[in-house]
Amino acid sequence: GAVVSQHPSRVICKSGTSVKIECRSLDFQATTMFWYRQFPKQSLMLMATSNEGSKATYEQGVEKDKFLINHASLTLSTLTVTSAHPEDSSFYICSARDGAGENPYEQFFGPGTRLTVL
Amino acid sequence: LAKTTQPISMDSYEGQEVNITCSHNNIATNDYITWYQQFPSQGPRFIIQGYKTKVTNEVASLFIPADRKSSTLSLPRVSLSDTAVYYCLVLPNDYKLSFGAGTTVTVRA
Numbered sequence: 001g002a003v004v005s006q007h008p009s010r011v012i013c014k015s016g017t018s019v020k021i022e023c024r025s026l027d028f029q030a031t032t033m034f035w036y037r038q039f040p041k042q043s044l045m046l047m048a049t050s051n052e053g054s055k056a057t058y059e060q061g062v063e064k065d066k067f068l069i070n071h072a073s074l075t076l077s078t079l080t081v082t083s084a085h086p087e088d089s090s091f092y093i094c095s096a097r098d099g100a101g102e103n104p105y106e107q108f109f110g111p112g113t114r115l116t117v118l
Numbered sequence: 119l120a121k122t123t124q125p126i127s128m129d130s131y132e133g134q135e136v137n138i139t140c141s142h143n144n145i146a147t148n149d150y151i152t153w154y155q156q157f158p159s160q161g162p163r164f165i166i167q168g169y170k171t172k173v174t175n176e177v178a179s180l181f182i183p184a185d186r187k188s189s190t191l192s193l194p195r196v197s198l199s200d201t202a203v204y205y206c207l208v209l210p211n212d213y214k215l216s217f218g219a220g221t222t223v224t225v226r227a
Contacts, residue, residue: 032213043218049212093161103167106164
């Protein structure tokens with residue numbers, strides 16, 4: 001089946017630093033990638049939609065200058081949390097959609113990245 | 119975007135069948151219904167998707183009545199490893215998934 005990886009799986013950083021999270025589709029070309037954030041005991045919240053070669057579309061309330069998304073190829077999207085602060089500590093999850101796959105609606109999720117900002 | 123409503127939690131025992139019903143009264147004509155499973159500290163995993171009547175795969179069954187205002191995910195003979203959060207979602211045309219609170223299913227021995 002389709003596999004999506006994320007790197008790193010866990011990161012701890014100091015307040016004010018930037019952190020980059022990679023999301024890769026390993027065995028398919030991802031037409032669209034999505035970035036979610038999940039706080040403890042809460043549901044996933046969509047942050048942005050990323051299409052290869054074009055600018056990401058951010059959901060209302062998500063600062064695009066703080067959460068930089070780059071979708072440089074059909075298998076890689078990156079999320080950079082700039083000038084991270086403790087309130088940015090969360091579980092960040094990406095997903096990818098294979099537009100040419102058997103089920104174009106199905107999203108394949110990565111394992112998530114736990115970000116802790118001290 | 120059609121909103122979904124599902125129970126917050128359900129308890130079950132190993133070997134039993136678990137049925138989770140989701141309401142989506144405002145579902146649009148072209149919308150599909152999908153269910154995802156999430157274990158703690160992991161990304162969600164696709165379980166099943168359907169448009170109407172019944173869909174079955176190796177993991178679960180999905181029952182959708184004619185009016186499509188609700189759907190029921192059926193997990194046959196659950197085991198301890200089925201303890202997870204189950205999300206019911208309505209699929210919009212833009213493919214954006216809007217996750218609700220989900221149903222926490224706890225399976226006991």
